[in-house]
Amino acid sequence: MEKNELKIDELGEFGFIETIKDHCHYSLNRLIQGIGDDCAVIGPYQDRVFLLTTDMLLEDIHFILGKIEPEHLGQKIIAVNLSDIAAMGGTPLHGVISIAIPKSMNVASIHAVYNGMKEMCRRYGLNIIGGDTCASPHKLMVNVALMGEAPEDEVLYRKGAKPGDKIYVTGTLGDSAGGLKLVTEEVSAPESVATILIKAHNLPVPLIETGRTVARSKLASAMIDLSDGLVSDLRHICDASGVGARIFHHSIPISDEIQSLAQMNNLDPYELGLYGGEDYRLLITVPSENCGRFESLLEKDTSCHIYEVGEITMQKGIRMVMADGQEEDLSLRGYDHFIEY
Amino acid sequence: MEKNELKIDELGEFGFIETIKDHCHYSLNRLIQGIGDDCAVIGPYQDRVFLLTTDMLLEDIHFILGKIEPEHLGQKIIAVNLSDIAAMGGTPLHGVISIAIPKSMNVASIHAVYNGMKEMCRRYGLNIIGGDTCASPHKLMVNVALMGEAPEDEVLYRKGAKPGDKIYVTGTLGDSAGGLKLVTEEVSAPESVATILIKAHNLPVPLIETGRTVARSKLASAMIDLSDGLVSDLRHICDASGVGARIFHHSIPISDEIQSLAQMNNLDPYELGLYGGEDYRLLITVPSENCGRFESLLEKDTSCHIYEVGEITMQKGIRMVMADGQEEDLSLRGYDHFIEY
Numbered sequence: 001m002e003k004n005e006l007k008i009d010e011l012g013e014f015g016f017i018e019t020i021k022d023h024c025h026y027s028l029n030r031l032i033q034g035i036g037d038d039c040a041v042i043g044p045y046q047d048r049v050f051l052l053t054t055d056m057l058l059e060d061i062h063f064i065l066g067k068i069e070p071e072h073l074g075q076k077i078i079a080v081n082l083s084d085i086a087a088m089g090g091t092p093l094h095g096v097i098s099i100a101i102p103k104s105m106n107v108a109s110i111h112a113v114y115n116g117m118k119e120m121c122r123r124y125g126l127n128i129i130g131g132d133t134c135a136s137p138h139k140l141m142v143n144v145a146l147m148g149e150a151p152e153d154e155v156l157y158r159k160g161a162k163p164g165d166k167i168y169v170t171g172t173l174g175d176s177a178g179g180l181k182l183v184t185e186e187v188s189a190p191e192s193v194a195t196i197l198i199k200a201h202n203l204p205v206p207l208i209e210t211g212r213t214v215a216r217s218k219l220a221s222a223m224i225d226l227s228d229g230l231v232s233d234l235r236h237i238c239d240a241s242g243v244g245a246r247i248f249h250h251s252i253p254i255s256d257e258i259q260s261l262a263q264m265n266n267l268d269p270y271e272l273g274l275y276g277g278e279d280y281r282l283l284i285t286v287p288s289e290n291c292g293r294f295e296s297l298l299e300k301d302t303s304c305h306i307y308e309v310g311e312i313t314m315q316k317g318i319r320m321v322m323a324d325g326q327e328e329d330l331s332l333r334g335y336d337h338f339i340e341y
Numbered sequence: 342m343e344k345n346e347l348k349i350d351e352l353g354e355f356g357f358i359e360t361i362k363d364h365c366h367y368s369l370n371r372l373i374q375g376i377g378d379d380c381a382v383i384g385p386y387q388d389r390v391f392l393l394t395t396d397m398l399l400e401d402i403h404f405i406l407g408k409i410e411p412e413h414l415g416q417k418i419i420a421v422n423l424s425d426i427a428a429m430g431g432t433p434l435h436g437v438i439s440i441a442i443p444k445s446m447n448v449a450s451i452h453a454v455y456n457g458m459k460e461m462c463r464r465y466g467l468n469i470i471g472g473d474t475c476a477s478p479h480k481l482m483v484n485v486a487l488m489g490e491a492p493e494d495e496v497l498y499r500k501g502a503k504p505g506d507k508i509y510v511t512g513t514l515g516d517s518a519g520g521l522k523l524v525t526e527e528v529s530a531p532e533s534v535a536t537i538l539i540k541a542h543n544l545p546v547p548l549i550e551t552g553r554t555v556a557r558s559k560l561a562s563a564m565i566d567l568s569d570g571l572v573s574d575l576r577h578i579c580d581a582s583g584v585g586a587r588i589f590h591h592s593i594p595i596s597d598e599i600q601s602l603a604q605m606n607n608l609d610p611y612e613l614g615l616y617g618g619e620d621y622r623l624l625i626t627v628p629s630e631n632c633g634r635f636e637s638l639l640e641k642d643t644s645c646h647i648y649e650v651g652e653i654t655m656q657k658g659i660r661m662v663m664a665d666g667q668e669e670d671l672s673l674r675g676y677d678h679f680i681e682y
Binding site for chain 1: 346347348349350351352354357358360361364365366367368372374375376380381383386387391393394395396397399400401402403434435437438439441442443444445446447448449451452455459462463466467468469470471472473474475476477478479480482484486488
């Protein structure tokens with residue numbers, strides 16, 4: 001095939017991003033981190049740096065109208081952006097919102113989306129300071145760009161992981177992916193299970209306080225939020241840090257709800273835990289000498305429970321250690337917006 | 342009609358924005374200007390402030406693929422955002438780009454869009470430091486959020502206009518609207534005319550240097566960029582400043598190309614000049630005692646030519662003075678994304 005006939009879904013999201021990363025910086029003055037982390041980092045301005053991030057939610061790609069309350073949709077778009085600020089150890093400051101609204105849409109529904117956004121902003125002390133409002137030819141689209149801040153010496157990047165560091169996650173994995181399967185009616189579950197998993201999918205909790213606690217402690221070496229799935233996001237950490245990782249299969253934290261869902265629908269719960277996206281937990285690497293203090297510190301954090309799931313290795317690639325000690329090389333799987341698996 | 346059945350296209354863009362402006366600010370710390378100007382303004386950090394703005398371009402709303410070169414589309418999305426920085430008197434620093442790409446789209450076309458964006462960034466010293474890349478269910482969408490900076494005491498807002506101030510624009514008006522009519526084949530023109538007008542529509546020039554010159558001089562009282570059309574944007578200045586304005590019909594600067602286009606297609610060129618959007622000229626109000634110095638200063642600016650088009654009045658509303666001295670009250674017309682005229 002001719003190069004200029006290559007379609008975007010053949011190259012994939014991360015492949016595409018690699019091809020556009022060059023020639024993006026025209027002034028290195030006060031640019032600490034460009035493309036390639038959860039947030040860009042600029043500064044310092046006195047002893048602080050600013051964080052910038054952007055994320056959009058598209059109808060029929062990220063959500064289905066009628067399957068999520070408009071107010072929850074508003075909460076979610078702010079939450080997923082806040083999660084990127086959390087992953088750097090930052091505090092949110094200001095946001096600008098672009099919204100493309102189908103002309104036939106009810107004003108009441110759009111106000112409900114805004115009420116959800118404002119509720120989330122209120123909870124996290126974030127200002128909405130601008131935006132762009134347009135008619136959309138077909139679908140609803142919401143884009144948020146957030147600015148946050150952090151003390152210069154506390155920011156956590158993807159690139160700091162070192163061989164021997166332990167890998168922690170701040171909660172169970174796969175719940176959001178299970179919720180998505182319920183929303184799209186691929187699977188079914190009793191209401192008590194479905195309610196919890198759909199909530200995990202629709203109303204992710206941005207771990208701003210946890211991120212700040214970790215950053216302030218200076219006990220961790222790297223951090224990322226789990227938006228694409230454990231394997232995919234751990235690969236981002238490994239690529240940025242020039243290392244590999246080993247995950248322990250029996251340590252992947254799976255909720256009781258995902259266990260039930262998997263059993264009833266003949267799914268592998270570990271598939272959801274390893275590859276399911278949108279959990280918005282934090283993945284944190286910690287040098288082994290800091291692990292005791294790190295665990296004690298995080299025990300006091302009532303918003304999450306931490307699990308050690310593996311360790312960083314000198315050897316590149318991501319491998320999973322099974323119960324029998326066998327190692328399995330994890331393929332290059334993970335969520336990609338353009339490539340389907 | 343029940344309130345909750347009201348559709349967004351019945352309320353209109355500006356009507357809608359009015360309904361969401363409340364409860365957007367949760368911390369007033371270092372928030373100088375929220376929703377309601379070309380950029381939000383935060384700070385000061387030492388003696389500088391930061392500017393934040395966002396603007397999107399949607400396929401089939403703002404552009405038609407096949408009617409604009411992908412590279413020009415890339416240039417335009419950066420240009421329209423830069424124009425908002427220019428309108429505050431700022432210098433651009435960093436941008437984050439969200440793009441929703443139809444799965445079937447050629448990688449070569451998307452790279453051309455990025456090449457256009459990067460070319461514009463290179464010209465204006467702007468860094469691309471992050472973004473979000475997604476598959477789109479239907480149409481191409483590009484959103485840019487920009488951060489700029491300015492010395493705290495030089496920023497120009499919409500709200501500074503005073504009765505007696507003269508109103509200037511930095512170039513001819515209606516060229517972009519004429520170009521749009523040619524692109525959508527509503528009208529026709531000889532190639533020499535069409536080329537110039539379509540270029541005005543597809544490749545607007547952000548007046549960063551002019552904006553800086555005006556801001557640095559401290560001779561102006563208010564500034565806005567002409568994105569929605571002269572009457573509409575002047576109304577933004579008047580509303581923010583609590584004043585009215587009088588425009589002189591014979592002073593509206595109309596290019597030779599728009600004169601030809603209008604004559605050949607039986608259009609009123611002043612309709613295009615008054616209500617046509619996307620010229621991205623600057624509209625500047627200047628206290629009369631500063632006008633001499635202001636005009637001398639701007640004469641040295643080779644990137645634009647200034648025209649005095651009217652004056653700010655104590656009396657609210659916008660009126661047009663015709664050649665015979667009669668005044669005409671300009672209706673509430675102007676570009677609105679949801680309401681068609």
